[in-house]
Amino acid sequence: MMDTIETKFEKLDDRFDVRGDRRVLRLATGFRWAEGPVYVPAWRCLVWSDIPNDRMMRWDEATGHVGVFRQPAGYANGHTLDPQGRLLSCEQGNRRVTRTEHDGSITVLAERWEGKRFNSPNDVVVRSDGSIWFTDPSYGIDTNYEGHQAASEMDGCHVYRIDPVSGRVDQVAGDFERPNGLAFSRDEQTLYIADTRRNHIRRFDVAEGGALTGGQVFTTNTVGVFDGIRLDDQGRVWAAAGPGVHCYAPDGPLLGRLHLPEPVANLVFGGPKGNVLFICATSSVYAIHLTTNGARRPKA
Template structure:
């Protein structure tokens, strides 16, 4: 297993206490564009996508082996683990959000809004009330590279909420390319990245279903932002072109974890959620850190 030096760049003294392994382990290195990491604690494995190759892979923590979990995979992108340990997937090829049941069967949670098919669901989170929130940019229909080229059936790229009863509502409609999203630990705040505008916005969540605010929280100084996660100290970790950017709740850029490839997403895993798994262009990296990820959902 190849190892790469882990370089934490301190930009604010509050980041000086953040660190971890001196080396990142490159646990996978044969992708075209890796994305959608989700850690399954019950099985001690990581699931992730290799979108252009239309496959979902699994890395086994106990053996280090990587195998194909699903291919073809409908150009699956982001995913999350719900409260019952089921994987919820954004499928760019079929333009829908699905859930893998415990018996392996697939349930379609949503594939359209008011009669029009989604563009290409990208990333997803679950609220503690059981609702599913996801972003819907157009990357999967813009070309045949990571989906199927098609004309859009909706009036733009928006953010949606699937009610536990199955109803779909649009919760934000002023993005160009909504991408990564993450709730704060108390679920009172939702952070959403706009990869076209190269920034992250911060919304107040009311009643578990309505968003207000939406001011720009942080702008990217290296490419654009992609996937987002929070740690238990309220810091926001965002994938960017030079690695992971770490922001304080007051929006100060505290520091960066540099990665030798363009990063797409991240997830905290392991029994204590203190292993950081990073998807980055052709590879997946892992390192143990001295911070803990927020437990999702609560």
């Protein structure tokens, strides 16, 4: 049953002019670890992961109904949509990235690099050219809580790109401890990647062909830890960060915080106008209408 919780934005910078509902709507609760939300316009629904319960959940926007989307789900974590509206998923338990076709069948997109199994793909984004980018920390093999405990076959935790034409998988960044959430800028010339272990977000320039350059620290965090990140249409970075959602200016300063009653793991903009922020926070999923919109993918 949906209910509302009173909340507020804590304004930390005079430039922060985002407003929204005085209350957040709790869409559903009772999960072990809610993660990886994705809004699917064609279905008018939100899909997310309940990782330790090995299931994906679905909230229907028109009816408010909440039900199981898929179980078992390979201990899925992050999700996104490709340019054709197909669902892409990081399956921590199966150590792979998959695509759910329009008919419901599942296609494996990546499960190895140079013959070695991935650790546990965590979060995924797609560029308008169809290239798929994902992070590969070890959370799904560290214990049996979020996957299947196993030894890593890799020399660390890295970031990868799947070529849209050949399907080739390339390692594009190899100097992270625990790469986690990632998001493109609106013009897709910049890729932001969170490192949860180091508790900072880095920004990379995206070159032709998919190479990353730069990698300077965009911002660091002292309250909670960074996880999922998204951008709005003004270039602000919205980050799941422990006890709430943090909003950063395009040049890095923290503008404000949205406080929530549970630790926040991930978030996504959605709704018919793209101005609803959906938030996965431990045992619950929340939604709040804002006066800003999520960054829209440029046309290919």
